[in-house]
Each structure stands twice: as C-alpha cells, then as structure tokens.
Amino acid sequence: MSIYIFYISLAFYLFSTLFYLLYLVVYRKGVERVGYYSLFAGFSIHLISTLFRYIQAGYTPITNIYESLSFFALAIAGFFLYLKRFYKIEILGCIILPVLSIMLIWASTFPAEIRPLPPVLKSYWLPIHTIFSFVGNAIFFISFFVSILYLVVERGIKKKRVLPFSGRFPSLETLDLINYRCMSYGFPFITVGIITGSIWAGFAWGSYWNWDPKETWSLITWIVYAILLHNRLTIGWRGRKTAYMMIIGFLSILITFLGVNLFIGGLHSYV
Amino acid sequence: MSIVVFGLNHNTAPVEIREKLYISEPTIPELLHALKGHGIHEAVVLSTCNRTEIYFSSEEQEKTFPIIREILEQSFEIKPEWLQEHTYTFHGEDAYRHLFLVASGLDSMVVGEPQILGQVKDAYRMATLYNSTGFFLDRVFHKTFNVAKRIRTETKIGYNPVSISSMAIELSKKIFGELHQKRILVIGAGEMCEIALKHFKKEGLSEIFITNRTFRHAQKLAEDITGIPCPFIDIPDLLTKVDMVLSSTGSEKPIIDKELVQSMMKKRKNRPLFFMDIAVPRDIDPEVNKIGNVYLYDIDDLKELSQQHLSDRLKESEKAYAIVEEEAVKFTRWLEQLDTNPLITHIFEMVEEIRNSELKKTVQKLKKIDEDTLKSMEILTKTIVNKIIHPHVSLIKKNGSPEVLDMMKKIFNFEGEDEEDMDNRDEG
Incomplete structure (x- = not known):
C-alpha cells in the first residue's frame, strides 16, 4: 500500500521537476508556482506514505537503502520548502528537484517489501539516531548546492562577467546567510545523530566506538563542520571559505552514507 | 476620423527649444481647454524633458493645424520658425505606430527606459480627467498600453540597467540583496558622487557617510543629501563600519591600498565590502579586488558592463519593433473595419x-x-x-x-x- 502512495508522490515530484526546469527556460513566476505547489503536494503524499509504512511495518522505516533514500529525499524536500518560505531561492529548486527525483527513482530500484526487523535494529534508538542523522544530512545536502551556487555567482562578480540567468540568482549575502542557517541547524542534528549512534553501539555491539568505517567517516564529517562553525563564529570565515568547507563536508557525508555501504562495508552494513 | 501627432523630441530639437516647449502638468488643463475652444475635443498632451507631443483626432486637419500652432506660439512665446524646423507630424497608422514606439521606450534617448510608459499613462489620465478623450483616442491609448506591456513581457528590452549609477546599484544588490539596511561611505563630494548618491538614496540606505579632503565640501553635500560628514583621516575607521564605498576624488595617487583593506577586513570579520571607484585616475588600488570578500569595480568595469547591457537592449529592440509593426497593422485593420x-x-x-x-x-x-x-x-x-x-x-x-x-x-x-x-x- 505505502509503495503505491510513494509512486504517487514520485509522480508529483517529477511534475514539479519538469516545471522547475521549464522555469529555467521561460522565467515566469506562474511556472515556478506550479512547481512549488506540486512539490508541496509531493512532499505531503510522501510523508503520508512514510507514515503508512511506519504503521504497516511497526518500526521506523529507515532500515535499508530504499527506506533511507526515501526518507532522505523526504527530509530534503521538507527543508527546502521550509527555506523557501524565508528566502527567494527559486533557482535552487531547478537543481535540487532533479537530484531529488533521481534519488527517488534510484531508491525504487532497491527492494521495497516490508521485512521483519533484524534483531540488532530492534531498539528505541532506531528512530532517534536515524531521524537526526538524516535530517542533518538533508540540511547539508541543500547547503552543498547553495555553496556551489555561491561559488558560481561570486566568481562572476569577482571576474566582472555577466553570467547567463544572473538576474535570477539570489544575492551573495542571502546565499551566505542560508549557508550559515544550514550550519547552525544541521550541526546539532548530526551531533545528536553521532552521539545517539555511539550510545546505541554501546548497547548493540558492546563498545561505544569501534572505528568502524561508518563511524570514522561520520567523525570526519563532524570535524569538518565543527571547524567551519568555530571559525565562522570566531574569525569570521565567510563566503568562499564557507562554501568550500560546505562542499568538502558534504562529500564526506556522501562517503559516510553511500560509499561505506556500497563499496567499503563494515559493522554498520544495513544502511 | 483620424489620429494625428504633432510634436518634437530629443532627435529633432535641441534642449533650448525643448525646455521652452515643456508643458508642465498644471498648465496642461489650460491647453486642453484652449484646444476645446477651437473645436478640438479629443487631445492628449505628453510632455517630458525629452519630448512634447500633442495627440489629437480630427476630421479636418488643415483647419486644426494652424490653430494648434497659434495656441502654442501664444502660450509659450516661441518663434513660428521653430515649430517649422523642429517638429514632426504623423497621421493615421504612422501616428499610433509612433505612440507605440514612444510608450515602449523605443523612441527614448536611452532605449528601453521604463519611465516613459508611466508618463504616457499620466498624460492620458490627465486628458480623461478633463474630458478631452473620446471613443477614438481611448481606443488608441488602451491599445498602446497593451502593446507596451506586450513588449515588456515578450522582449528583454528593459531587463538590464544601463546608466553607471544603476549599474552600481545592480551590482550592490547582487552582493547584498536589498540595500535598505546597508551603509555607504562616499569619498569625494563632486558631481559624480552626488548623482550616484541620489540613485543610491532611493534604495533606502540606513546611513550615508561623506568624507572629503576639504571638509567644508563634505559638509555641504551631507546637508543636501542628509548624510553624515566625516573627516578624511577617519577613512580606515569608516571602512570597518560600511558595506559599500563610492569614491570619486581628484587625487593623483590611490587613497586606499591593499594593506589597509586587508587589515580592515580582519576587523570586519570578513563581512563583504564593495568598492565602486568612479574616479580617474583611480582612487583605489586595483589589487584590492584580490582580497577575499572584497569586490572592486572601477569606472571602466562599470562602463563595460553598461555597454554590454546596452547592446543587449539594441538586440532586443529589433524584436520590439517587429511587435510594434504587427500591432500597428492589426490596429489599422480593426479601424478599417469600423470605418468601412x-x-x-x-x-x-x-x-x-x-x-x-x-x-x-x-x-x-x-x-x-x-x-x-x-x-x-x-x-x-x-x-x-x-x-x-x-x-x-x-x-x-x-x-x-x-x-x-x-x-x-x-x-x-x-x-x-x-x-x-x-x-x-x-x-x-
């Protein structure tokens, strides 16, 4: 059942993607609105499908690749909708939505049937650890694209070139501010994610820290963002430096989330 | 029934004559009244600093023309030969084609400037207020507004700014977004600064600091523009406070160098700083642009961008001309249908x-x-x-x-x- 609702939401996301891409070409406010509303519809239905799955399965559905990608996309869509209420970042939708759609299509290629939960995952820590980690990652996912956009716009201004579509880009200050917001929201989330993960590891594997590849990479990620946040607050790291660090941080998240699972392996092999 | 336009613009008349024939808003009713007294019931008077035009509809143009000339000569104390030499007259399709071009900014000094449409609308509103438009002119003007709107949406003619000041504002917005909470430092109190500042002021800056080697001049400009005058030696300190710096002094050597800005950026905790150097020779060392979060545009950079925008506009104006032509032909067909x-x-x-x-x-x-x-x-x-x-x-x-x-x-x-x-x- 939940899988059908999931497909409906995917259809809305695809529809939204189409309109955001169209917006890039025609630059009409109405086109963007259609994209925005269908994104909102897609997100709501996606949320319902996730809740459905939770009820059907009886556990938080973030236990395999399909479920994680789906939840990750849900968090990204949610955070993007949240940001859109405060900032003029339509152009960002033109990048985020296609990636979101690809992510969901990719998710649907993994087995999606509900299976009994492996004993090692039966824990109260499952929802806390996964939700915090994924919401944090989703926030940094968005900041990754914000940073790329920042670097492009910044380079254009510095080199005194007129960029195509440059009238549609948010200002440097707005982009930097969004990055700062992402930092200050995302960092607590991944911190809680890592701490709860460690506590859970203490119960499940008998030791709080095992230097498992997943643990190591998430620590690296955490350190990157910690340095960034610290330097922002003390010596005023802004603009390009922030953007570069955000990109490095997100690449490290990618390795933690996908690289370790798909290529390296380790204790944390469910997702 | 046919529409006629009679007038002059920046292409046909020098500024001395244009200012003589400028019809200020309070005097328009008088003129409309005078025209009515002579049997011209439908007329719209459009007068801006670059043009004065009278649109009217009339059955017997031979009779009307001398009347209009006479009225103009009497009310504005101008020589009859001026009107001969510097004016143009268009009839029928040429007349409303001309109006379409004017309203969409294609006939303006700076192609595509947007103010003219508002001025045409005001002129028409004025005429309706004094009951001097009828069925015919109403149709023509409503069509004109449609055409101008169509050109705005279908071409990019008014998309990019072209003046140096608006260029500078556009760039500031690319860096800072809205400017209403921003502070600017102006170095120099010359005319260039004054013009640019007036543009900036419209954006609602929170504070304007003005400094000059001769403090008296800074004080004067500060009074005119409600800014804060500051002594010249305060520049380093001011650099930590402001977001934008506009500089135009007669100094032979740069007044702001890389070391100064670098040390100030530390104090600013790297908040972005935008320098606009419109002086020749330059006031700010070009090396400053290499510092992170610092942006420097000199007069040539601004001019070059503005040139690019202008050539974009000219490219777009070809599309706009095609639209005008299409609409003029359509409108003529519609009128013929009425007329036949x-x-x-x-x-x-x-x-x-x-x-x-x-x-x-x-x-x-x-x-x-x-x-x-x-x-x-x-x-x-x-x-x-x-x-x-x-x-x-x-x-x-x-x-x-x-x-x-x-x-x-x-x-x-x-x-x-x-x-x-x-x-x-x-x-x-």
Whole structure:
C-alpha cells in the first residue's frame, strides 16, 4: 500500500521537476508556482506514505537503502520548502528537484517489501539516531548546492562577467546567510545523530566506538563542520571559505552514507 | 476620423527649444481647454524633458493645424520658425505606430527606459480627467498600453540597467540583496558622487557617510543629501563600519591600498565590502579586488558592463519593433473595419451623444459632486452603454446581410450615406 502512495508522490515530484526546469527556460513566476505547489503536494503524499509504512511495518522505516533514500529525499524536500518560505531561492529548486527525483527513482530500484526487523535494529534508538542523522544530512545536502551556487555567482562578480540567468540568482549575502542557517541547524542534528549512534553501539555491539568505517567517516564529517562553525563564529570565515568547507563536508557525508555501504562495508552494513 | 501627432523630441530639437516647449502638468488643463475652444475635443498632451507631443483626432486637419500652432506660439512665446524646423507630424497608422514606439521606450534617448510608459499613462489620465478623450483616442491609448506591456513581457528590452549609477546599484544588490539596511561611505563630494548618491538614496540606505579632503565640501553635500560628514583621516575607521564605498576624488595617487583593506577586513570579520571607484585616475588600488570578500569595480568595469547591457537592449529592440509593426497593422485593420461601416460609427456616436447629454443633466441636478463620484459615473455609464451596443455591433460585423443591416438602420435611426458621400469621405 505505502509503495503505491510513494509512486504517487514520485509522480508529483517529477511534475514539479519538469516545471522547475521549464522555469529555467521561460522565467515566469506562474511556472515556478506550479512547481512549488506540486512539490508541496509531493512532499505531503510522501510523508503520508512514510507514515503508512511506519504503521504497516511497526518500526521506523529507515532500515535499508530504499527506506533511507526515501526518507532522505523526504527530509530534503521538507527543508527546502521550509527555506523557501524565508528566502527567494527559486533557482535552487531547478537543481535540487532533479537530484531529488533521481534519488527517488534510484531508491525504487532497491527492494521495497516490508521485512521483519533484524534483531540488532530492534531498539528505541532506531528512530532517534536515524531521524537526526538524516535530517542533518538533508540540511547539508541543500547547503552543498547553495555553496556551489555561491561559488558560481561570486566568481562572476569577482571576474566582472555577466553570467547567463544572473538576474535570477539570489544575492551573495542571502546565499551566505542560508549557508550559515544550514550550519547552525544541521550541526546539532548530526551531533545528536553521532552521539545517539555511539550510545546505541554501546548497547548493540558492546563498545561505544569501534572505528568502524561508518563511524570514522561520520567523525570526519563532524570535524569538518565543527571547524567551519568555530571559525565562522570566531574569525569570521565567510563566503568562499564557507562554501568550500560546505562542499568538502558534504562529500564526506556522501562517503559516510553511500560509499561505506556500497563499496567499503563494515559493522554498520544495513544502511 | 483620424489620429494625428504633432510634436518634437530629443532627435529633432535641441534642449533650448525643448525646455521652452515643456508643458508642465498644471498648465496642461489650460491647453486642453484652449484646444476645446477651437473645436478640438479629443487631445492628449505628453510632455517630458525629452519630448512634447500633442495627440489629437480630427476630421479636418488643415483647419486644426494652424490653430494648434497659434495656441502654442501664444502660450509659450516661441518663434513660428521653430515649430517649422523642429517638429514632426504623423497621421493615421504612422501616428499610433509612433505612440507605440514612444510608450515602449523605443523612441527614448536611452532605449528601453521604463519611465516613459508611466508618463504616457499620466498624460492620458490627465486628458480623461478633463474630458478631452473620446471613443477614438481611448481606443488608441488602451491599445498602446497593451502593446507596451506586450513588449515588456515578450522582449528583454528593459531587463538590464544601463546608466553607471544603476549599474552600481545592480551590482550592490547582487552582493547584498536589498540595500535598505546597508551603509555607504562616499569619498569625494563632486558631481559624480552626488548623482550616484541620489540613485543610491532611493534604495533606502540606513546611513550615508561623506568624507572629503576639504571638509567644508563634505559638509555641504551631507546637508543636501542628509548624510553624515566625516573627516578624511577617519577613512580606515569608516571602512570597518560600511558595506559599500563610492569614491570619486581628484587625487593623483590611490587613497586606499591593499594593506589597509586587508587589515580592515580582519576587523570586519570578513563581512563583504564593495568598492565602486568612479574616479580617474583611480582612487583605489586595483589589487584590492584580490582580497577575499572584497569586490572592486572601477569606472571602466562599470562602463563595460553598461555597454554590454546596452547592446543587449539594441538586440532586443529589433524584436520590439517587429511587435510594434504587427500591432500597428492589426490596429489599422480593426479601424478599417469600423470605418468601412458607417453604421457602426453612427451607432457609437449616437449613444455617446446620448450618454454625454444625460450624464450632464444628472451632474447639473446633483450639484455637489466630488471628482471620484464623477469618475465612477463616467465609467458606469460607459460600461452600460458599451455592453448594450456590443451585441448589435458584433451582429453587424459578423452577419452583414441586408435584412440585418436594414433592421439596425431602423433601430438606430440611420439615414445612410449614398455612394457619392462615401467617395467624398475617402478623399477627405
């Protein structure tokens, strides 16, 4: 059942993607609105499908690749909708939505049937650890694209070139501010994610820290963002430096989330 | 019935003559009144610093022209030969094509500038207020607004700014977004700074600091523009406070170098700083642009961007011309349709006459009546009349069979012109 609702939401996301891409070409406010509303519809239905799955399965559905990608996309869509209420970042939708759609299509290629939960995952820590980690990652996912956009716009201004579509880009200050917001929201989330993960590891594997590849990479990620946040607050790291660090941080998240699972392996092999 | 435009613009007349013939808003009613007194009931007066034009509709142009000239010569103390030499006249399709071009900014000094459309709208509003537009000019002007809007949305003619000041503002916005909480430091108190500052001020900056080697001049400009005058030696300190720096001094050597900015950026905790150096020779060391979060544009950079935008506009203006041409032809066809059918013209004229006289009676009876109410009544009556005659007119247009025409002629009490009259009409 939940899988059908999931497909409906995917259809809305695809529809939204189409309109955001169209917006890039025609630059009409109405086109963007259609994209925005269908994104909102897609997100709501996606949320319902996730809740459905939770009820059907009886556990938080973030236990395999399909479920994680789906939840990750849900968090990204949610955070993007949240940001859109405060900032003029339509152009960002033109990048985020296609990636979101690809992510969901990719998710649907993994087995999606509900299976009994492996004993090692039966824990109260499952929802806390996964939700915090994924919401944090989703926030940094968005900041990754914000940073790329920042670097492009910044380079254009510095080199005194007129960029195509440059009238549609948010200002440097707005982009930097969004990055700062992402930092200050995302960092607590991944911190809680890592701490709860460690506590859970203490119960499940008998030791709080095992230097498992997943643990190591998430620590690296955490350190990157910690340095960034610290330097922002003390010596005023802004603009390009922030953007570069955000990109490095997100690449490290990618390795933690996908690289370790798909290529390296380790204790944390469910997702 | 035909529309005529008579006027001059920046291409045909030098500024001395344009300023003589500038018709300020308070004097427009007088002029409209004078024209009415001479039998020109439909007229719109458009006067800006780059053009003065009178649009009117008239049956007998030979008679009207001398009248308009006379009125202009009398009211503005100008020599008759000026009007001969520096003015242009367009009739019919050429006239409204010209109006389309004017309203969409294609005839402006800076191609595509947006203010002119507002000015045309104001001119038309003024004319409606004094009841000097009728069926014909109403149609022409409404069509014009449509055309101008179409050009705005379908081409990018007004998309990018072209003046140095607006260029600087555009760039500031790319860096800071909205400017209303931002602070600017102005170094130098010359004319260049003043012009640019006036533009910046419109963006609602929170604080404007002005400094100059001769403090007195800074004080004066600060008074004019409500800024804060500061001594010249405070520049380093001010660099930690402001977001933008606009510089235009006569200094031979740079006043701000890389080391200074670098040390100030540390104090600013790297908050972005935007330098606009519009002085020649330059006031700010070009190396400054290499510092992170610092952006420096000198006068040549600004000019080059503005040149790019201007050439973009010219490219777009070709599209705009095509739209104007298309709309002018369409409008002519529409008018011809009206014109070839004297019955329709008759219907419009008849109901307009009824409407006018009935409205007058009511207004006289009511005595106390404010402008807004009068306007609403105008609109109300016009709408009612138009809605009632619309089905008749469209029936005539769609189904011109003798039976229908006959019936309509009877309903609207139309005598009909015979062949001879029709021929005369065409010649006139």
